[in-house]
Amino acid sequence: MMSLVMPPVREDVIARRLQIAEALRRIVPDGVVCNETELKAYESDGLTAYRQPPLVVVLPQTTEQVSQVMAWCHGEGLNVVPRGAGTSLSGGALPLADGVLLGLSRMNRIVEIDYLDRVAVVQPGVTNLGVTRAVEGEGFYYAPDPSSQIACTIGGNIAENSGGVHCLKYGLTTNNVLGVEMVLADGEIVRLGGRGLDPAGLDLLGVVVGSEGLLGVVTEVTVRILPTPETARAILLGFPETRRAGDCVAAIIAEGIIPAGMEMMDKPATLAAEAFVHAGYPLDVEALLIVEVDGPPIECDILLARIAEIAASHGATTSRISQDEEERLRFWAGRKAAFPAVGRLAPDYYCMDGTIPRKRLSEVLDRMAGLSEHYGLGVANVFHAGDGNLHPLILYDANQPGQLEKAEAFGADILRMCVEVGGVLTGEHGVGVEKRDLMPVMFDEVDLAHQQRIKCAFDPELKLNPGKVFPQLHRCAELGRMHIHHGALPHPDLPRF
Numbered sequence: 001m002m003s004l005v006m007p008p009v010r011e012d013v014i015a016r017r018l019q020i021a022e023a024l025r026r027i028v029p030d031g032v033v034c035n036e037t038e039l040k041a042y043e044s045d046g047l048t049a050y051r052q053p054p055l056v057v058v059l060p061q062t063t064e065q066v067s068q069v070m071a072w073c074h075g076e077g078l079n080v081v082p083r084g085a086g087t088s089l090s091g092g093a094l095p096l097a098d099g100v101l102l103g104l105s106r107m108n109r110i111v112e113i114d115y116l117d118r119v120a121v122v123q124p125g126v127t128n129l130g131v132t133r134a135v136e137g138e139g140f141y142y143a144p145d146p147s148s149q150i151a152c153t154i155g156g157n158i159a160e161n162s163g164g165v166h167c168l169k170y171g172l173t174t175n176n177v178l179g180v181e182m183v184l185a186d187g188e189i190v191r192l193g194g195r196g197l198d199p200a201g202l203d204l205l206g207v208v209v210g211s212e213g214l215l216g217v218v219t220e221v222t223v224r225i226l227p228t229p230e231t232a233r234a235i236l237l238g239f240p241e242t243r244r245a246g247d248c249v250a251a252i253i254a255e256g257i258i259p260a261g262m263e264m265m266d267k268p269a270t271l272a273a274e275a276f277v278h279a280g281y282p283l284d285v286e287a288l289l290i291v292e293v294d295g296p297p298i299e300c301d302i303l304l305a306r307i308a309e310i311a312a313s314h315g316a317t318t319s320r321i322s323q324d325e326e327e328r329l330r331f332w333a334g335r336k337a338a339f340p341a342v343g344r345l346a347p348d349y350y351c352m353d354g355t356i357p358r359k360r361l362s363e364v365l366d367r368m369a370g371l372s373e374h375y376g377l378g379v380a381n382v383f384h385a386g387d388g389n390l391h392p393l394i395l396y397d398a399n400q401p402g403q404l405e406k407a408e409a410f411g412a413d414i415l416r417m418c419v420e421v422g423g424v425l426t427g428e429h430g431v432g433v434e435k436r437d438l439m440p441v442m443f444d445e446v447d448l449a450h451q452q453r454i455k456c457a458f459d460p461e462l463k464l465n466p467g468k469v470f471p472q473l474h475r476c477a478e479l480g481r482m483h484i485h486h487g488a489l490p491h492p493d494l495p496r497f
């Protein structure tokens with residue numbers, strides 16, 4: 001049952017479903033789904049609490065087809081929701097009952113690899129890991145590594161500005177994408193950015209990365225590829241208090257060390273992960289840190305020794321440096337399996353995503369324990385510690401009446417707390433529908449109106465992915481209106497056009 005308020009559904013559009021499918025089939029003859037059973041496969045993304053089968057699905061294979069689909073939908077005044085692999089955890093790819101779902105998964109070709117320029121040009125449906133797979137034979141990789149990398153697509157990564165363990169050192173998607181080809185809401189094909197570091201003109205690429213499918217449909221992507229580091233080694237650190245672990249993270253960064261990854265798990269997450277994969281984690285610690293460094297072996301040795309010293313001075317009770325690749329992978333196995341491991345603690349969990357200043361971690365975790373008691377729901381925490389990106393996993397049972405609503409309220413309280421301590425509503429999962437109604441906690445009306453002006457510049461009819469990100473979409477014409485009070489023009493000295 002969907003408790004979410006979405007834009008009003010146009011019944012006249014639903015009544016035309018078959019004609020719409022027929023028209024789309026003329027553009028993509030082998031790629032239209034409109035059978036009710038088959039549409040169910042697309043009814044949600046990774047945020048399965050919300051479901052809505054789309055009006056019809058279209059699966060183009062070329063930019064030209066995407067452009068024609070968009071132009072036709074624009075002419076008919078239809079809503080369009082882009083979709084990659086559907087792994088979004090914020091409901092960004094949630095379909096609309098009267099909207100066309102534009103699936104990009106069949107656009108999955110590697111277009112070009114240029115090792116000299118260190119770039120790869122790929123279609124948007126290539127998976128994140130697919131880019132690394134295509135270049136690893138030559139000793140290269142694609143740095144941003146969301147845990148979902150085996151499935152999620154580069155197009156989705158761009159829309160969500162996705163990150164992963166390696167983003168502390170190598171940056172998020174936005175730092176690793178050089179250019180895109182994009183189809184606008186009316187079908188026009190544009191190119192933003194390029195192959196180099198500093199393309200001419202405004203940085204519209206920076207606006208598009210993280211825009212959650214609201215500004216255009218990405219149809220080709222140029223990404224930076226990096227040489228695979230010579231060595232990678234990890235150190236496992238256990239602390240008797242989360243405060244000490246948090247302080248240790250801050251001290252490592254303050255020392256000028258930027259690890260390749262720095263991840264933290266609280267006790268419930270550590271216990272669940274250990275029971276699931278037997279990674280050899282200590283069970284008597286309140287917080288577990290995994291810190292990885294990479295580069296030439298001598299550099300790794302020096303950095304690990306220094307990190308161990310810093311950890312000791314913060315009271316670490318466990319400190320183990322990986323002795324070989326097998327041990328390094330074992331340290332990570334538990335962290336990588338933490339989500340499914342926590343999934344064994346309760347029938348359902350709700351994965352939140354907020355960011356806080358690192359130094360407020362222990363306070364935030366304490367307050368979260370209080371909220372957990374208040375709502376009567378358990379919570380386990382996995383934390384991209386270096387980035388301050390928190391992933392509380394709220395445990396609930398969807399079959400128990402009222403528990404989903406409680407989990408949602410608990411999650412909203414956590415996000416409000418993130419903003420209150422100086423953080424932000426999302427780290428890497430996006431706003432989507434999940435955090436849409438919390439946007440006013442972070443932004444006032446003026447901020448939101450400015451953000452919507454950007455939306456209006458790209459999609460003035462508001463047909464691309466409506467109902468996502470903005471708590472309320474004003475008609476673009478309304479946003480341009482001036483407020484004239486008692487006939488007094490604001491700033492009368494300014495020239496008007």
Ligand SMILES: Cc1cc2nc3c(=O)[nH]c(=O)nc-3n(C[C@H](O)[C@H](O)[C@H](O)COP(=O)(O)OP(=O)(O)OC[C@H]3O[C@@H](n4cnc5c(N)ncnc54)[C@H](O)[C@@H]3O)c2cc1C
Pocket residue numbers: 045046081082083084085086087088089091092093104124145146147148151152153154155156157158159160161162163164165212213214216217218219339428429465
């Ligand atoms: C188990 C699991 C672990 C995860 N771990 C991480 C993690 O570590 N880090 C992280 O950042 N995220 C993580 N995620 C979230 C998710 O995988 C990412 O947000 C991912 O980038 C979504 O990619 P997708 O192809 O599945 O996109 P979808 O879910 O299909 O779509 C996501 C958004 O992108 C838009 N979109 C998709 N393709 C295009 C396109 N070509 N053009 C324009 N808009 C488009 C959609 O409209 C939607 O708004 C995880 C998800 C799961 C299920």
